[in-house]
Amino acid sequence: xxxxIIGLSKRYGHGVVALNDVSLHLRxxxxxxxxxxxxxxxxxxTRCILGLEPPSSGRILFDGVDIARLxxxxxxxxxxxxxxxxxDPYASLNxxxxxxxxxxxxxxxxRATLGLDHRAQTDRVVELLGLVGLGAQHLSRYPHEFSGGQxxxxxxxRALAVNPELLILDEPTSALDVSVQAQVLNLLHSIQQxxxxxxxxxxxxxxxxxxxxxxxALIHHGRIVEQGDTAQVFAGPTTDYGRMLLAAxxxxxxxxSPYRRPGSPQA
Amino acid sequence: MALLEIDNLHxxxxxxxxxxxxxxxxxxxxxxxxxxxxxxxxxCGKSVTGLSVARLLASPPAxxxxxxxxxxxxxxxxxxxxxxRRLRGRRIGMIFQDPTTNLNPVFRIGEQMIDVALHAGATDxxxxxxxxxxxxxxxxxxxxxxxIRMLDRVGIPxxxxxxDDYPHQFSGGMRQxxxxxxxxxxxPDLLIADEPTTALDVSVQAQILQLLYDLVGEERLAVxxxxxxLGVVAQICSHVAVMYAGNIVETGDVRAxxxxxxxxxxxxLLAAVPTxxxxxxxxxxxxxxxxxxxxxxxxxxxxxxxRLATPACTQALPAPVRLGPQHSVFCHAVTEVA
Numbered sequence: 001x002x003x004x005i006i007g008l009s010k011r012y013g014h015g016v017v018a019l020n021d022v023s024l025h026l027r028x029x030x031x032x033x034x035x036x037x038x039x040x041x042x043x044x045x046t047r048c049i050l051g052l053e054p055p056s057s058g059r060i061l062f063d064g065v066d067i068a069r070l071x072x073x074x075x076x077x078x079x080x081x082x083x084x085x086x087x088d089p090y091a092s093l094n095x096x097x098x099x100x101x102x103x104x105x106x107x108x109x110x111r112a113t114l115g116l117d118h119r120a121q122t123d124r125v126v127e128l129l130g131l132v133g134l135g136a137q138h139l140s141r142y143p144h145e146f147s148g149g150q151x152x153x154x155x156x157x158r159a160l161a162v163n164p165e166l167l168i169l170d171e172p173t174s175a176l177d178v179s180v181q182a183q184v185l186n187l188l189h190s191i192q193q194x195x196x197x198x199x200x201x202x203x204x205x206x207x208x209x210x211x212x213x214x215x216x217a218l219i220h221h222g223r224i225v226e227q228g229d230t231a232q233v234f235a236g237p238t239t240d241y242g243r244m245l246l247a248a249x250x251x252x253x254x255x256x257s258p259y260r261r262p263g264s265p266q267a
Numbered sequence: 268m269a270l271l272e273i274d275n276l277h278x279x280x281x282x283x284x285x286x287x288x289x290x291x292x293x294x295x296x297x298x299x300x301x302x303x304x305x306x307x308x309x310x311c312g313k314s315v316t317g318l319s320v321a322r323l324l325a326s327p328p329a330x331x332x333x334x335x336x337x338x339x340x341x342x343x344x345x346x347x348x349x350x351x352r353r354l355r356g357r358r359i360g361m362i363f364q365d366p367t368t369n370l371n372p373v374f375r376i377g378e379q380m381i382d383v384a385l386h387a388g389a390t391d392x393x394x395x396x397x398x399x400x401x402x403x404x405x406x407x408x409x410x411x412x413x414x415i416r417m418l419d420r421v422g423i424p425x426x427x428x429x430x431d432d433y434p435h436q437f438s439g440g441m442r443q444x445x446x447x448x449x450x451x452x453x454x455p456d457l458l459i460a461d462e463p464t465t466a467l468d469v470s471v472q473a474q475i476l477q478l479l480y481d482l483v484g485e486e487r488l489a490v491x492x493x494x495x496x497l498g499v500v501a502q503i504c505s506h507v508a509v510m511y512a513g514n515i516v517e518t519g520d521v522r523a524x525x526x527x528x529x530x531x532x533x534x535x536l537l538a539a540v541p542t543x544x545x546x547x548x549x550x551x552x553x554x555x556x557x558x559x560x561x562x563x564x565x566x567x568x569x570x571x572x573x574r575l576a577t578p579a580c581t582q583a584l585p586a587p588v589r590l591g592p593q594h595s596v597f598c599h600a601v602t603e604v605a
Contacts, residue, residue, distance in 0.1 A: 177308040
C-alpha cells in the first residue's frame with residue numbers, strides 16, 4: 001500500500017479554499033499523524049481520500065491509481081481497501097442495529113470483493129470482536145448497552161471487517177475519557193502490529209499524536225505548513241504556526257506551565 | 268474561613284432505575300485567588316458539584332441528604348430561590364462547556380449582556396457605577412457601556428461595534444470570551460467554569476487560560492474549574508481535587524498532587540495521559556469500569572478496580588490521610604503504609 005497525494009486542492013463556491021496544494025506521502029505500515037485545528041481542512045482531506053468529494057485539482061494515488069478518476073464500481077472496490085473510524089462512537093453507530101449487524105454490514109456491501117456467505121460473515125464478526133477485546137457474548141447487544149470505549153471498539157471492528165490496508169482514524173479517542181483513551185490507543189497499536197496496517201491518524205491532540213505517529217504533518221488554512229518525523233517536528237517546529245501550536249499544548253506537568261505565580265506552593 | 272466551603276455534601280438523583288448516589292460526602296474549600304481544578308472521568312460528579320454550588324439542580328430529581336455549602340459564611344442549602352437569584356450572575360458567575368448553545372441565537376450579544384448587567388445592578392447599583400434610584404434609561408445606558416467594557420476586557424476587538432452582533436457572527440473562541448465576559452459582569456467573587464475550553468482548539472484554549480490567569484491575578488477571583496483535561500489543570504490550577512464515583516479521593520496543591528500522587532486512582536489517571544516519555548502501545552490503562560451509582564460498592568468506591576485493595580477497603584469509606592500542609596488522600600492503603 002502506498003498513498004500519495006500530489007498538489008491536492010479543493011475549492012467550494014463563494015471562493016472558499018478548503019485545501020490548497022496539499023502533498024503527502026504515506027508509507028506502508030507507518031502511522032502518519034495529521035494535526036489540524038477546526039476549519040483547517042483535515043475533514044475535507046479525509047473526504048477526498050475516501051472518494052466522497054471530487055478534488056478541484058491535484059491527484060490522490062493509491063498504489064499508483066488515481067482515486068478521483070475511478071468509476072463507481074472501481075471506487076466501491078477501492079473503499080474496501082480504505083476504511084475509517086469516526087470520532088464520536090455515540091453518533092457513528094446505528095442505535096437500531098446489533099453489534100453483529102453493525103460489524104457485518106460492510107461485509108454485505110463488499111460481498112463481491114470478500115465472497116463471504118452468511119455463516120462465514122458471522123464467524124468473521126466473532127473473530128473481529130475478539131481482535132478488539134470484545135467477545136461472542138456481545139453479538140446481539142445494541143449500542144446503548146456498551147460504554148463509550150466499547151463502542152469505539154465496535155467502530156474499529158467494523159472498519160477492519162473488509163480487510164482494509166489503510167485505516168483513517170478521525171479523532172478516534174477525543175470523545176473518550178483519558179483511561180479509556182489509553183485502552184483504545186493501546187488496542188490500535190497492537191492491531192497495527194498484527195495486521196500490518198497503515199494509519200492516517202487525524203487529531204488535534206498533540207500529546208496523543210506525539211506518542212502514536214511516526215511522521216506528522218500540520219495543516220492550517222488548507223495548507224500543509226509543516227511535515228516531518230514526529231520527534232523532529234516536536235523538537236523544532238520551523239514555522240510560526242507550528243511554534244505557536246506546540247507552545248499551546250498543555251503538558252500535564254505543573255512545572256512546565258507558563259502560568260505559575262511566584263510564591264505558589266513548591267513541593 | 269474560606270470563600271466557598273462545601274462540607275460533607277451528599278446528593279442523590281432519581282432515575283428510572285432507582286436513586287443514584289451521585290455525591291457521597293464532598294468536602295472542599297476554595298478561597299479568593301485560588302484556582303481549584305475539579306477533575307475526574309465522565310459521571311464522577313464534578314459537574315453536579317458545580318451546579319450544586321449555584322443551586323441549579325432541580326429538586327426533584329436531585330435530593331440533598333446531608334452536608335452544607337457555605338458561600339462567604341452563608342448556608343446556600345438553606346437559601347431560598349430569591350437569595351440564590353441575587354447571588355447568581357452577581358457574586359457567583361458560571362461558564363459552561365459549549366459556547367454555541369449557551370447564547371441565545373436570536374438576541375444580539377449586547378442585549379444578553381445588558382440583561383445580566385441590569386440584574387446584577389438591581390442587587391448592587393455600584394456595579395453600574397450609579398447611585399441608587401437612577402432612572403431606568405440611565406441604568407440601561409450604564410449597562411450597555413459596562414457590557415462593552417467587559418467585551419474589551421476579554422479581548423474582543425472593536426467591542427463597541429461587536430456588541431450589536433449576533434452570536435453566529437462570532438467564532439467559537441470569541442463566543443466563549445463573550446460567556447466569560449457575561450459571567451464577570453457582576454464582578455463575581457467566585458467563578459464556576461465547567462469545561463470552559465473543552466470545545467475549543469488548543470490555540471484558543473491557551474488564550475482563554477491566559478485570560479483566566481490574568482483575571483485571578485487582578486481581581487483575586489476564586490475559580491472552581493471543572494475539567495477532565497489534566498493538562499489544563501497542571502497549567503492553570505493552584506489546587507486540585509480528584510473525584511471518583513462521587514467522592515474526592517485526593518486533594519491538595521497542584522504540584523504536590525501531580526508530582527507525588529498518592530491515591531491509586533490519581534496515579535492511574537496521570538499515567539494514562541500520553542507524555543514525551545510514553546511508550547507506544549504500553550500506555551498504562553485502568554482495567555474495569557466506573558461503578559453503578561444506584562448500587563455503589565460499599566466502603567471505598569474505587570476498591571473493585573484497585574490493585575492495592577484489601578478486605579478492609581470494602582468495610583468503610585477511608586478517612587483523609589494528610590501527606591503535606593495542603594495534600595490529603597482518602598485511601599486505606601496509604602494509611603497502612605504511613
